[in-house]
Amino acid sequence: MSLISPAARDALQSWLESQSALRGSSQNTLDAYRRDVVDFLSFITVHKGEPQGLKALERVTVSDMRAWMAQTRGDGIAARSMARKLSSVKSFFRWLAERQGFDPSAVLSTRSPKFHRKLPRPLDVDAARKMLETVELQASKDWVAARDLAVVTLLYGCGLRISEALGLQGRVLPLGDSLRILGKGGKERIVPVIGAARQAVDRYVSLCPHQMEPDQPVFRGVRGGALNPRQIQQVMEKARMQLGLPASATPHAMRHSFATHLLNAGGDLRAIQELLGHASLSTTQTYTAVDLDRLLDVYENTHPKA
Incomplete structure (x- = not known):
């Protein structure tokens, strides 16, 4: 997490703790959330050329989101996994926006990639x-x-x-x-x-x-x-x-x-x-x-x- 600013790192930890306390999320779920958001914040740091503090995160644009999704998909991440990552990032930004008082529309309006949901196959x-x-x-x-x-x-x-x-x-x-x-x-x-x-x-x-x-x-x-x-x-x-x-x-x-x-x-x-x-x-x-x-x-x- 060295690419992430201390303020963003602290915010991420607070969000994860809230997910554990309020929603009873399992440790595996919390670990997946952490990886997804860390990947996003690390990308934004490289994309912008400097660690992104909380004020900088408030200025994430639709273009930034598209660039992140394009690079992630280009790395071979499947649509289903991309949708999960985006969901984690949206949840984090929704929580952060409520506490920092900014408009997270650029993040929340980003559309999830379409994928065919695999339906379970029960036995007769x-x-x-x-x-x-x-x-x-x-x-x-x-x-x-x-x-x-x-x-x-x-x-x-x-x-x-x-x-x-x-x-x-x-x-x-x-x-x-x-x-x-x-x-x-x-x-x-x-x-x-x-x-x-x-x-x-x-x-x-x-x-x-x-x-x-x-x-x-x-x-x-x-x-x-x-x-x-x-x-x-x-x-x-x-x-x-x-x-x-x-x-x-x-x-x-x-x-x-x-x-x-x-x-x-x-x-x-x-x-x-x-x-x-x-x-x-x-x-x-x-x-x-x-x-x-x-x-x-x-x-x-x-x-x-x-």
């Missing part, structure tokens, strides 16, 4: 069921097979992220009717635990050779340490190849499938948003896949003018 109900059945067949040890099935059942049955499932500790045992999950950005949510998930975890615990301590992970590797997510990914890779499923049939696809199948069955989008732990409803809308017939059916049965 039959494929999800077969995945659960096949995952259990991959291990030679009964307790390992039960472990793998329990993890994947939590992903599909409760909509957990793999990090959330593997982060469960012995104090949650035996599973009850619900789980308190601490998700991304420290956001807490309550998720119902279906009978199949409870039974799968109970069976695994009864077979596991390792002691279940309150402060130790529920899911263990063969040697007793915390289970590595890669092991579940590999188990699902083997299962999907046996079933002839596409490469998109990953652990995260089970979470996609949880949301999509709930919505297709008539679940409320906002309720599903809470179950997934999404801060934004638009994230859930992108996350779930609903076919046109389902949308038309909802429209015809619920729209007051239909």
Whole structure:
């Protein structure tokens, strides 16, 4: 950050602290914000020929923004990553403008590059069921097979992220009717635990050779340490190849499938948003896949003018 003026560096740190305190942003998110804004401020310093203090930042122009975007794209940054960088810079300038009392229009009016958003690809109900059945067949040890099935059942049955499932500790045992999950950005949510998930975890615990301590992970590797997510990914890779499923049939696809199948069955989008732990409803809308017939059916049965 040597190219950045002390005042700009202090402002960036204050903004990051506000993001952590007010929005509960995760450390990974904060690190990404820092990189994006540092890249921008470093460019502006070189572009203008001198470190840019807060007053100089107030004078950033549309032309400056275009020059930054052109150079960044010229460095091989994809449109999706460029859009994320621009979003970080806009957020920082919006915060800075409120405190310094200047008009940030030149920055905020900069248009994000267009890109095709990749939609998640959930499994259909039959494929999800077969995945659960096949995952259990991959291990030679009964307790390992039960472990793998329990993890994947939590992903599909409760909509957990793999990090959330593997982060469960012995104090949650035996599973009850619900789980308190601490998700991304420290956001807490309550998720119902279906009978199949409870039974799968109970069976695994009864077979596991390792002691279940309150402060130790529920899911263990063969040697007793915390289970590595890669092991579940590999188990699902083997299962999907046996079933002839596409490469998109990953652990995260089970979470996609949880949301999509709930919505297709008539679940409320906002309720599903809470179950997934999404801060934004638009994230859930992108996350779930609903076919046109389902949308038309909802429209015809619920729209007051239909």
